[in-house]
Amino acid sequence: MNISRPEAAVELVEVSRRFGSFAALNEVSLVIRRGEFISLLGPSGCGKTTLLRLIAGLDLPDAGRVMIGGRDAAELPAHRRPVNTVFQSYALFPHLSVQDNVAFGLRMKKLSSLEISRRVATVLELVEISELATRKPAQLSGGQKQRVALARALVNEPEVLLLDEPLAALDLKLRRQLQTELRALQRRLGITFIFVTHDQDEALAMSDRIAVLNAGRIEQLGAAADLYEQPRTRFVAQFLGSCNLLQGTVRAQDGDTLRVETKLGEVLVNHPRVVPPAGRQCTLGLRPEKIVFASDGTFVLPLHHGGGEGRGKGASCVNTFAAIIRSRIYSGAETEYELEAAGIVFKVRALNASAVAGPANGASVRVQLPPDAVVVLDD
Numbered sequence: 001m002n003i004s005r006p007e008a009a010v011e012l013v014e015v016s017r018r019f020g021s022f023a024a025l026n027e028v029s030l031v032i033r034r035g036e037f038i039s040l041l042g043p044s045g046c047g048k049t050t051l052l053r054l055i056a057g058l059d060l061p062d063a064g065r066v067m068i069g070g071r072d073a074a075e076l077p078a079h080r081r082p083v084n085t086v087f088q089s090y091a092l093f094p095h096l097s098v099q100d101n102v103a104f105g106l107r108m109k110k111l112s113s114l115e116i117s118r119r120v121a122t123v124l125e126l127v128e129i130s131e132l133a134t135r136k137p138a139q140l141s142g143g144q145k146q147r148v149a150l151a152r153a154l155v156n157e158p159e160v161l162l163l164d165e166p167l168a169a170l171d172l173k174l175r176r177q178l179q180t181e182l183r184a185l186q187r188r189l190g191i192t193f194i195f196v197t198h199d200q201d202e203a204l205a206m207s208d209r210i211a212v213l214n215a216g217r218i219e220q221l222g223a224a225a226d227l228y229e230q231p232r233t234r235f236v237a238q239f240l241g242s243c244n245l246l247q248g249t250v251r252a253q254d255g256d257t258l259r260v261e262t263k264l265g266e267v268l269v270n271h272p273r274v275v276p277p278a279g280r281q282c283t284l285g286l287r288p289e290k291i292v293f294a295s296d297g298t299f300v301l302p303l304h305h306g307g308g309e310g311r312g313k314g315a316s317c318v319n320t321f322a323a324i325i326r327s328r329i330y331s332g333a334e335t336e337y338e339l340e341a342a343g344i345v346f347k348v349r350a351l352n353a354s355a356v357a358g359p360a361n362g363a364s365v366r367v368q369l370p371p372d373a374v375v376v377l378d379d
Helices: 048-056 098-108 113-126 142-154 172-189 200-206 224-229 234-239
Strands: 008-019 022-033 037-041 063-068 083-087 160-164 192-197 209-214 217-223 244-254 257-262 265-270 281-286 292-294 320-330 334-341 344-351 364-368
Touching (some): 008 192, 022 192, 022 217, 037 048, 037 200, 048 083, 048 160, 048 192, 083 142, 113 142, 172 200, 192 200, 200 224, 217 224, 217 234, 244 344
Parallel strands (some): 037 192, 083 160, 160 192
Antiparallel strands (some): 209 217, 257 265, 320 334
């Protein structure tokens, strides 16, 4: 029975893979749309590379189906699948030039010399390494080698490109440059990119959607902004960026506002995604950049993307409490503060938008948890 969806480039249906007693993947189902850039994000051992290998045909599932282009991939050996893989290690042939490395797969397919030359020239120009065509891998930088590996995969014109942490070995500046270029390239080509990474910032910057994996399961799937702003679990909240967690007990729901009793006092949550019943224990999450410093009702630090805009004298003082600055770390564009209140330690991140220094270590401050920025987690 064909259960594939026409809009799906790849579909996983209750896929499981075990290695002895270890479950690398446990009944994972996922639809990857045609032409999207999706990232598989998670810590080491969560199953993301195993999932990629199953799609590539380098491994087989113990249970479930892998569908590629509407066809059951069990019928397709690795060399016949319409996918190509870019590895972290580059895997270039050291004795071949750049152009011969890129052409290798086409020669194995026995294409004509004219067609090979045309396609190699086109893809070298696409990834901006035409001038390196005659060099050997030993004469290339890390970033140049990664471009060659990308060109070698793209020259085969795959329907799906699999990228297994391809930028992990590069320095930070080059990684950010290639992130931008890779995302722009994917948009121009319209090819489905499946990108494996453990770098949260990388996934947020590049992806249409992110699948966060944990212990062989998909913990949460969605658009990058949705996962960051509305994480469902403590794992997603803390793995995808930094997040303060606050335990509390639900008191009541007043319209679109949930009232939760915590060690800091009552905390209001506007438009909660989930509404636990009164008396139920719950966990609240709040990103460090959402917290606002206050003094006598006047917010004194401009926060993330102008978070203090429109919050001057007389602004609402709900969810405000006193705290002590335990430490501060200046990192150029922003300062991260560690605060303590009622025995709870939490972080606040503020943009350094002005020359005025923020609170010093040991200072007493008042802070606000904006009700619209607090989320109720499922666990």
